[in-house]
Amino acid sequence: MRVERLARWIAHASPALHRITQPSWRYLKRWLPMEDSSEARRSFKYYDEVVQLAQMYVPSGGQVIDIGTGVSEILQRLPWFERRVALDRSYAPRHRGIETVLTDFLAYEPDTTFDLVLCLEVLEHLEAPSAFAQKLLRTGRTAIVSVPYRWPKGACATHVQDPVDEGLLEQWMQRQPTATRIVADGMERLIAVYHQVGGAT
Numbered sequence: 691m692r693v694e695r696l697a698r699w700i701a702h703a704s705p706a707l708h709r710i711t712q713p714s715w716r717y718l719k720r721w722l723p724m725e726d727s728s729e730a731r732r733s734f735k736y737y738d739e740v741v742q743l744a745q746m747y748v749p750s751g752g753q754v755i756d757i758g759t760g761v762s763e764i765l766q767r768l769p770w771f772e773r774r775v776a777l778d779r780s781y782a783p784r785h786r787g788i789e790t791v792l793t794d795f796l797a798y799e800p801d802t803t804f805d806l807v808l809c810l811e812v813l814e815h816l817e818a819p820s821a822f823a824q825k826l827l828r829t830g831r832t833a834i835v836s837v838p839y840r841w842p843k844g845a846c847a848t849h850v851q852d853p854v855d856e857g858l859l860e861q862w863m864q865r866q867p868t869a870t871r872i873v874a875d876g877m878e879r880l881i882a883v884y885h886q887v888g889g890a891t
Contacts, residue, residue, distance in 0.1 A: 752805030758812035804830035828888040839880035
């Protein structure tokens with residue numbers, strides 16, 4: 691098992707232990723060969739599409755939160771937002787200028803209505819995604835959500851909702867999106883924008 695995979699396993703198994711050992715991981719990364727998952731993710735086409743949609747629908751910036759961020763570094767690509775928050779249940783990488791919140795999203799009580807909420811490749815992992823999806827809409831004025839598009843059941847061992855399509859996403863969100871995009875990254879992903887939702891005046 692490579693060091694980075696071990697670090698992620700510890701982060702999910704024991705967040706407290708991960709916080710204690712995090713400085714050691716940073717030191718080891720300088721000296722040991724490790725897979726660079728963040729580099730691989732930067733090449734995802736759907737990340738480019740999400741950034742373009744954020745520029746289109748929330749050009750004035752403000753506050754953005756990425757829900758279920760995992761190892762995603764997309765917040766670094768949204769520098770026009772004055773406040774950037776990464777939320778995950780057990781692990782979120784730390785980056786300069788980005789706040790990190792480790793909590794269950796359903797228990798999270800935000801101190802504001804965000805201008806943009808991101809939730810990328812998360813809903814398909816949840817046993818009951820509807821309450822989670824509808825809280826996304828209440829948390830921000832605009833939400834951008836992505837899901838694997840029509841991936842066959844069993845294509846990813848951690849997906850419990852495949853296959854996901856427009857109808858299933860609408861059932862979870864209980865509203866139609868403002869706009870959608872389908873992006874091919876080897877397999878296709880569905881991106882949906884919900885503009886002026888929670889906190890809209």
